[in-house]
Amino acid sequence: MAEEKQHYMTEEGKHKLEEELDQLKTVKRKEVVERIKIARDFGDLSENSEYDAAKDEQAFVESRIQQLEQMIRNAVIIEDDDSHPDVVNIGKTVTFQELPDGDEETYTIVGSAEADPFEGKISNDSPIAKSLMGKRIGNQVTVVTPGGEMNVKIVNVQ
CATH class of the missing domain: 1.10.287.180 (Transcription elongation factor, GreA/GreB, N-terminal domain)
Known part of the structure; x- marks a missing residue:
């Protein structure tokens, strides 16, 4: 099975x-x-x-x-892992800024069962979350989405 x-x-x-x-x-x-x-x-x-x-x-x-x-x-x-407070992971809320001068966006990364983009909760399987996972505050990341690539800078992780 x-x-x-x-x-x-x-x-x-x-x-x-x-x-x-x-x-x-x-x-x-x-x-x-x-x-x-x-x-x-x-x-x-x-x-x-x-x-x-x-x-x-x-x-x-x-x-x-x-x-x-x-x-x-x-x-x-998902357990609250405080051992790496500045690392993006499931259960964390991440704020990033679209580069070069875009607005800041904030999302909480959750499992697919809880995902609700209208509530600011994105699935760990989403392109944005996959790109951000394991990264730290200050990292610049290229996020590949169905709408194209976007470059972001992680400004906060909670």
């Missing part, structure tokens, strides 16, 4: 996944089963769009439950 992918996350991120899983198992799953029961009463299942929609939602919910269980089972909690 192939080795399952490890999912890096903070303790908070794991807790959020556990809450979502609990919600899906205890609430959403029951709601969908009830929708299926009601839709069956509408008659011929072959032409019943309510039934089809409920079955599709059931498939989505069950798939998401399996995905969350796998992510939680293979969670690797």
